[in-house]
Amino acid sequence: MQFDFNSKTAIVTGAASGIGAAIARDLARFGAKVVLADLDDAGMDKVASDIEKNGGVAFKCKTDTSIAADVEKLVAFAVAQTGGLHLLVNNAGIGGPAEPVGEYPIDGWHKVIDVNLNGVFYGMRYGLPEMVKADGSAIVNMASILGSVGFATAGAYVAAKHAVVGLTKATALEYAKSGVRVNAVGPGFIATPLLENNLDEAMLGAIVGMHPIDRLGTAEEVSALTCFLLSDQASFITGSYHLVDGGFTAQ
Known part of the structure; x- marks a missing residue:
């Protein structure tokens, strides 16, 4: 499927690797000027180089999405x-400690909430005033299958x-008449370095x-859905949550 993002600017957080990198590359391939946001300078350099080698336009902005002032500057x-x-x-996210709620580290809880929830809020809080000025604006917030089901020892993430x-739903209602669509994507377990480098073979097999x-x-499958939701082809879709999970939540 082809999309037209020519003359549009996109911000992708968590863009240095995995899902974020795939989305950034695809948006640039379809014509967007892409601003990469991450804490990983080397990863951003690689993604920006890939984009530029293929004729795209990329900018890098080192950003900690858990800090409101950083996102405002972005x-x-x-x-x-x-x-x-x-x-x-709004793709940046972390997994956090794997502990039951009664033993969950307080600092771990705050870190997961700061990155995975507050970072999404900050992105919209500072992005929306600019996006309402533009024509055909859209937001995708990266949720997860764990935005609809539970998972033991992942209480903060869930x-x-x-x-x-x-x-996402509340914001979509608030900005529907302002021409900004807002949707969420819920990936299942995705083959990214973050997952594959932190699990042994037995655990990885169990997750598969x-x-x-x-x-x-x-990551490319998640990007394809994300790009569709950002495109004018999804012009009647807002306030919804779209799964790309290989049937995980159908069970």
Whole structure:
């Protein structure tokens, strides 16, 4: 499927690797000027180089999405560099400690909520005032399958992702008449370095087996859905939550 993002500026957070990198590359391939936001300088350099080698336009802005002032500066940077903001992908996220709620580290809880929920809020809080000025603006917030189901020892992550889905719906209602569409995407377990480098072979096999399609998803599959939701082809879709999970939540 082809999309037309020419003349549009996109911010992608968590853009240095995995899902964020795939989305950034695809948005640039379809014509958007892409602002990469991450804490990983080397990763952003690689993604920006890939985009530029293929004729795209990329800017880098080192950003900690858990800090409101950093996200405010990110939006200002995007507008200063390109003249506006049309597309926003709030993708940055972390997994956090794997502990039951009664033993969950307090600092771990706050860190997961700060990145996975507050970071999404900050992106919209500072992005939306610019996006309402633009024509055909859209936001995708990266939730998870765990935005609709539970998962033992991941209480903070599950809570944050459920909240992202709710925040997406509320924001979509608030900005529907202003021409900004807001949707959430819920990936299943995706084959990214973050997942594959932190699990042994047995655990990885067990996670694969949780998906009826019997494999992990790919970052490119998540990007394809995200790009569709950002595109004018999805002009009647807002306030909804779209799964790309190999049947995980159908069970």
